[in-house]
Amino acid sequence: MGLTPLSEWSGQIGELVIGATRTDGGTRSHAVTIGGERDLPYIGIPPSGHIPRVAYELTDDPSLWQSAAIRTIGDRAHDPSDWAAFAEKELQPDLIRLYLSSTRRRGFSDLSQIGKTVEAVLQATKLPLIIEGSNDPALDSSVFRKIGEAAEGERVLLGTAESGRYRSAAAAAMAYGHSLIAQSPIDINLAKQLNILLRETGLPHDRIAIDPYTGALGYGFEYSYSVMERIRYSALKGDTDLAMPLISSAADSLTVKEVREAEGGDADQAAVAWEMYSMLPATLAGASIVCVRHPLSIAGLKSAIASLWNGQKSVGV
Amino acid sequence: MPLKPLDIYKLLPKKNCKECGDPTCLTFAMKLSGGKAKPEACPYLDDNAKTILGASTRPPVRRIRIGVGERALTVGEELVQFRHEKSFFHEPGIMIAVTDMMPAESIKKEVIFVRDWVLTRIGTDLRLNGIAVRSVSGSPEQFARAVGAVEEVADLPEVLMADDPLVMEAGLSVCGNYRPLIHAARLLQYREMCRLAKKYGCPLAIKADSLDSLAELSGLCVAEGVDHLVLDLSSPNLHALLNASTAVRQHAISRTTPALGYPVCIDTGLGGLSDASLIAGVTKFGSVLICDDLPGASRKALLVLRQNIYTDPQKPIQITPGLYRVGTPGRDSPVLLTVNFSLTFFTLQGYLEASRVPCFMLIVDTEGLSVLTAVASGKLQETVVRDAIGKYDLANEVSHRTLIIPGYSAPLSGRIEEITGWKVLVGPRDAADIAEFLEKEWKP
Amino acid sequence: MISVEKAVNAGKESLEGRMGAIEGSFSYEETAYHLPVTFALTGNIVTEAGGAQEAYRASAQNPLVAGECLLAHQASLEGKEPSPYTGFIPDAVLRTLGYSLVDGSILGLVLVAGSPPAPDTAAGLCRELQEKYMLTFLSGTIVQNLTSSGVKVGAEYRLVPLGSRPFSALHFIDIIARVAMMFGGVTPGDAERLLSYAKERAKAIVIVFPGLNDEEIALVDAFRLLGIPVIAAGDYDGNGWIRVLPADAVRAGMDLKGIKVSVTAIPIPMACSPAFEGKSIRKEEMQVEFGGGKSPAFELLRVRPAAEVQDGKVRLIGPDIDAIPEGSAAPLGIIIDVAGKQMKKEYEPVLERRIHNFVNYGEGSWHVAQRDLIWVRLSKEAVAKGVRIPDIGTLLAAKFRMDFPDLLDAVQVTLITDEKTVLAERELAEKVYRERDDRIRGMRDTDVDTFYSCTLCQTFAPNHVCIITPERPALCGAITWLDGKIAYEIAPAGANQPVEKGKIIDMDRGEFEGVNRFVKKASHGEVDRCSLYSIMEFPMTCCGCFECIAVMLPEVNGFMVVNREFKGVTPSGMSFSTLAGTIGGGAQTPGFAGISKSYILSERFLQAEGGIQRLVWMPAILRQELKGRLLEVLAKKGIESLFDKIADENMAGTIGELASFLVSADHPALAMKPLF
Known part of the structure; x- marks a missing residue:
């Protein structure tokens, strides 16, 4: 009789492409496609859609970064392009997520540096990029314009749009051919609402990734886990306003007491464990991109995802 | 689909005799429908009703108990595929494996560790659950010795892992009275394993090459009179494991394949990806998770993940009300009031720690409701604030008389000032803005 | 007076003649869209005369195509006009412009063409456009006009001088065509998509002054096809050009x-934020108070035709604060006149309730109650800082425009402190209150085609969908049909969505095709059918916020209702919280329903089961709360005696006692059709 999972879905998650290669007018070595699923994550032989991807997060302002994440990075942490080149070569994530955290400092004004940083990182790595801009309505307009311009043609994934401040990020995505992360505070209805607002700006649905916000493991992660499952479930049931790929980040999980208070090598182990135990579940709940900050988290996550995907130790790009 | 209360009511005697312990038949029907009562509690059911109610009110995933005493492990009785649909009920047991090749002293050390290790979070003690004993030598005597070493130290639930019924019987002769899980029966030897399970009254794990043969084997075991089963789905291939465990849960809860209506057991030591197997097991329907080696960091993360996933989504985790300290606050440090909804608490606490301003958090009891809902429903009221200030002796903790309240509770500010005599500062609505707020607005 | 129609005909002819004579090759640089208007309309890539003529034919002699070819041709012959004129604007600049449009830092695009009669007119117009966040393009002598009167032009001033002649107005359209292709996904050659994009999405207007020749009139007139209104501030007549005085052109x-334009700051000497909402002003802190039983006071919000409402205008009739003795009670009338294309009379009461919140947002102003019962205070501190009574009007006008930007176009506030006027206006206001009450009370489900949904509770009850009708408010009691309707108008993507009733499946049960369709979708496929007036068959799902629970009691063939406040055990054998725990979470449980208190008084309450006559038990506290209104409802039906037949916990605590009570009271439910 062949007992297999019961699939009764009518919807499909949209596909989202990040990165443009030379033939598409960019300079990335390859593009990453996510989404496309017609069933629950990893379910089916082969599973539907595209394999979940691992992004490595770095910043232009390491003083705002968790120390556990940069202990082993050393001086590279002070130059995002160096850091990115090192990451591509040594850590081999699928994507790099650059946080322009400097824009979140009080009194930030050096706009031209933003453009330079983005250009330098694009030079330093050929991996597809996710770029995080400011989170202050007073700065958004100029910051996102700068990022959009500097990365024009590279089809990056821009973050982050929220209800209340989504116009600048959406405008940059539309004006310069990028995609957009739409973040809502752990609530399926707010996620949907933001997608509808973005549609009204004219941004097509196939250029949106949903970030339902990921709470720290042990401190609200269960809410994020269920919201991801519910968004995925609704999309598969046919709700097209929720049928975008999901992105989840372990950033909060590195701020928990258990990681912060660990020392030396224990701190690395704790960081890696906390990232693994929040991000692999995130892919099981439906995330298409999971983001980590500890360099040693990447390999483990990638092989776990590969085994869940097709039982192999690794999956080629 | 479970029967609705009124459908069940129609099958009841409608006497309101109270012999089931409930005041009315309607109450009993409500409980049956929620799986909170057993049809047998009603002495007046006719056979037809018994059959219908038995089939539809029995949990679709059978309840299994492993071990005895206060550390006994109960698994099964799950009703849903997604925790948001209702809740996951029984946390999977984490069983640390020892082998019969290990010296007795090492085994005991391991057992003591499992017995005593505890991680306390949000007022709950998180623990490992039990010990799995692997037969590696193939020798019945050596297996019995290993089991004996475990028994010497603690009454923990055990999984006895041996394919040879002779070896298994040797282990059971040591601990068979303490209801270990017999692991595992296969098509070739299930009769002997069933005989042992019946003889010792133990639950039985079963194992086969495919789900179809597993369903068949489960039928055969039931026919032998053993219906306390656990399905072993272990595989080094996580894709196969996840697809199998998902299929089992779906077939069980939809009652399409009752032969799969049992809890799932996973040996996570097979593919070299034990963290990933454990994660798949905790999130996707595992009930008994066997693992060889669990480094400290993984162990904590695993138990925390398990606690998160098995939290009842409809009952928010509550923080014990009280006065909490962030950093080392002094007598002129700010006092921030908020509700005892865990997510609110942890979010605020995180941002306060990041702000590096030492302060007090005054957590009041709103029965776990968030600020917005607590204000709307009247759970957060000036009287609650007044009582908390008194109860936690705030006036003696700080020298000032200023209270910072959440932005969404602004409508209460005047009434709080009036009843407490404290000055109220209305803080931001979003915890993320708290650092800026304190910098700008806080003057002791 | 120039006849636009005649000029258009002459202009078209002239353009056609010049197109026939066009020669050589020409193109724009720094663009991927060739000649953008021609490319967008026809899909043709024009680089020389032959191609231009072919495209012109393909466009059925569209003057815009002719204009573009001729303009490009001229530019290639003569070169670009010298600074400050921009001529054709490159793609890169345009991208930034498109960004600002989506971003919201520019609200729309305006073209001003021709020669304004006086330099002041031009300067005034442009200042107004700058203040309203419009990006303005200038064509013709207006540019000289502005520079000579000292107005700075250039992109940084949001005043872009396209060219010295009005013909350069054509660049305005090549910008819109490129925005449509870059941002709107319009494919070149798909003229229909281009037109609909420009009509629906491009926020563009044209203002013309005198001085356009026939060709230029023909060009500008062709803009109207793209849905761009032509505002004539000169002597033009006909063809749908809208004639206005220059001062009214922008509006x-x-x-x-x-x-x-959205309002962002409120120019009053007092802080204004939701953070102050809960602050009260004690007697000793108060400068003056109004109403509260001590002096006559009222508030009224009413819709007026747009012409009668001047946005932001605040008027005070009577003395200001300086003329009112400190610590006294003065009369007050607050009349808010609003206008808006989306605004409807029926929204008035819902908006009026917001006066309470808004006045409380002021750091030194305080407000309680509503209508002619209001009580308002101003603090000494605020008055010392310079707050005067009209500032309350400024606050209200600004907050209404901020919070309801889509609903309200203009808000004007009249404050009255003159006692005689207050008394006279209050009488009129009281008439309005009465009319409103009658209208709402009279509203039936059959009067409307659309109900509203509420899915706010899906956070914890993932599949729960509340359907709100005029006769059945949300089960939490907090949202009426009107609230749902307005919430939807204000936030169309929010948690309250319109639900088309659709075909009636069963009127008795309140089952509608459209409602079922909606519920199925909104419950993520979990609930197929929903009857609005029945508790026995396909009742509505329950979240957890219900004010009351209605429970079928099979033993007595009726229903009991228990409210959240009642902590005891009901005759069903269960307490409110036990019942709530079992039926909540988004499940459909026949025989049980979460309901609001006011639904008990509705005609539709238990309609399928026989109505209010099925009600056998309520807690005393609820019985007391509803008594007055319930007696009214029963009196209308001529069954006032039913009230005393409905038991409470004092008459019957258990099901057995209830059964005996109902028999002795001869409750009608006992004789009704068996419930199952």
Whole structure:
């Protein structure tokens, strides 16, 4: 009789492409496609859609970064392009997520540096990029314009749009051919609402990734886990306003007491464990991109995802 | 689909005799429908009703108990595929494996560790659950010795892992009275394993090459009179494991394949990806998770993940009300009031720690409701604030008389000032803005 | 007076003649869209005369195509006009412009062409456009006009001089065509998509002054096809050109395209934020008070035709604060006149309730109650800082426009402190209150085609869908049909969505095709059917916020209702919290329903089961709360005696006692059709 999972879905998650290669007018070595699923994550032989991807997060302002994440990075942490080149070569994530955290400092004004940083990182790595801009309505307009311009043609994934401040990020995505992360505070209805607002700006649905916000493991992660499952479930049931790929980040999980208070090598182990135990579940709940900050988290996550995907130790790009 | 209360009511005697312990038949029907009562509690059911109610009110995933005493492990009785649909009920047991090749002293050390290790979070003690004993030598005597070493130290639930019924019987002769899980029966030897399970009254794990043969084997075991089963789905291939465990849960809860209506057991030591197997097991329907080696960091993360996933989504985790300290606050440090909804608490606490301003958090009891809902429903009221200030002796903790309240509770500010005599500062609505707020607005 | 129609005909002819004579090759640089208007309309890539003529034919002699070819041709012959004129604007600049449009830092695009009669007119117009966040393009002598009167032009001033002649107005359209292709996904050659994009999405207007020749009139007239209104501030007549005085040109244009400026700051000497909402002003802190039983006071919000409402205007009739003795009670009338294309009379009461919140947002102003029962105070501190009574009007006008930007186009406030006027206006206001009450009370489900949904509770009850009708408010009791309707108008993507009733499946049970369709979708496929007036068959799902629970009691063939406040055990054998725990979470449980208190008084309550006559038990506290209104409802049906037949916990605590009570009271439910 062949007992297999019961699939009764009518919807499909949209596909989202990040990165443009030379033939598409960019300079990335390859593009990453996510989404496309017609069933629950990893379910089916082969599973539907595209394999979940691992992004490595770095910043232009390491003083705002968790120390556990940069202990082993050393001086590279002070130059995002160096850091990115090192990451591509040594850590081999699928994507790099650059946080322009400097824009979140009080009194930030050096706009031209933003453009330079983005250009330098694009030079330093050929991996597809996710770029995080400011989170202050007073700065958004100029910051996102700068990022959009500097990365024009590279089809990056821009973050982050929220209800209340989504116009600048959406405008940059539309004006310069990028995609957009739409973040809502752990609530399926707010996620949907933001997608509808973005549609009204004219941004097509196939250029949106949903970030339902990921709470720290042990401190609200269960809410994020269920919201991801519910968004995925609704999309598969046919709700097209929720049928975008999901992105989840372990950033909060590195701020928990258990990681912060660990020392030396224990701190690395704790960081890696906390990232693994929040991000692999995130892919099981439906995330298409999971983001980590500890360099040693990447390999483990990638092989776990590969085994869940097709039982192999690794999956080629 | 479970029967609705009124459908069940129609099958009841409608006497309101109270012999089931409930005041009315309607109450009993409500409980049956929620799986909170057993049809047998009603002495007046006719056979037809018994059959219908038995089939539809029995949990679709059978309840299994492993071990005895206060550390006994109960698994099964799950009703849903997604925790948001209702809740996951029984946390999977984490069983640390020892082998019969290990010296007795090492085994005991391991057992003591499992017995005593505890991680306390949000007022709950998180623990490992039990010990799995692997037969590696193939020798019945050596297996019995290993089991004996475990028994010497603690009454923990055990999984006895041996394919040879002779070896298994040797282990059971040591601990068979303490209801270990017999692991595992296969098509070739299930009769002997069933005989042992019946003889010792133990639950039985079963194992086969495919789900179809597993369903068949489960039928055969039931026919032998053993219906306390656990399905072993272990595989080094996580894709196969996840697809199998998902299929089992779906077939069980939809009652399409009752032969799969049992809890799932996973040996996570097979593919070299034990963290990933454990994660798949905790999130996707595992009930008994066997693992060889669990480094400290993984162990904590695993138990925390398990606690998160098995939290009842409809009952928010509550923080014990009280006065909490962030950093080392002094007598002129700010006092921030908020509700005892865990997510609110942890979010605020995180941002306060990041702000590096030492302060007090005054957590009041709103029965776990968030600020917005607590204000709307009247759970957060000036009287609650007044009582908390008194109860936690705030006036003696700080020298000032200023209270910072959440932005969404602004409508209460005047009434709080009036009843407490404290000055109220209305803080931001979003915890993320708290650092800026304190910098700008806080003057002791 | 120039006849536009005649000029258009002459202009078209002239353009056609010049197109026939065009020669050589020409193109724009720094663009991927060739000649953008021609490319967008026809899909043709024009680089020389032959191609231009072919495209012109393909466009059925569209004057815009002719204009573009001729303009490009001229530019290639003569070169670009010298600074400050921009001529053709490159793609890179345009991208930034498109960004600002989506970003919201520019609200719309305006073209001003021709020669304004006086330099002041031009300067005034442009200042107004700058203040309203419009990006303005200038064509013709207006540019000289402005520079000579000292107005700075250039992109950084949001005043872009396209060219010295009005013909350069054509660049305005090549910008819109490129925005449509870059941002709107319009494919070149798909003229229909281009037109609909420009009509629906491009917030663009044209203002013309005198001085356009026939060709230029023909060009500008062709803009109208793209849905761009032509506002004539000169002597032009006909062809749908809208004639206005120069001073009204900007407002007229923005109104036509529905472009609104959002208010961000409130110019009063007092902080204004939700953070102050709960602050009260004690007697000793108060400078003056109004109403509260001590002096006559009222508030009224009413819709007026747009012409009668001047946005932001605040008027005070009577003495200001300086003339009122400290610590006294003065009369007060607050009349808010609003106008808006989306605004409807029926929204008035819902908006009026917001006066309470808004006045409380002021750091030194305080407000309680509503209508002619209001009580308002101003603090000494605020008055010392310079707050005067009209500032309350400024606050209200600004907050209403901020919070309801899509609903309200203009808000004007009249404050009255003159006692005689207050008394006279209050009488009129009281008449309005009565009319409103009658209208709402009279509203039936059969009067409307659309119900509203509420899915706010899906956070914890993932599949729960509340359907709100005029006769059945949300089960939490907090949202009426009108609230749902307005919430939807204000936030169309929010948690309250319109639900088309659709075909009636069963009127008795309140089952509708459209409602079922909606519920199925909104419950993520979990609930197929929903009857609005029945508790026995396919009742509505329950979240957890219900004010009351209605429970079928099979033993007595009726229903009991228990409210959240009642902590005891009900005759069903269960307490409110036990019942709530079992039926909540988004499940459909026949025989049980979460309901609001006011639904008990509705005609539709238990309609399928026989109505209010099925009600056998309520807690005393609820019985007391509803007594007055319930007696009214029963009196209308001529069954006032039913009230005393409905038991409470004092008459019957258990099901057995209830059964005996109902028999002795001869409750009608006992004789009704068995419930199952």
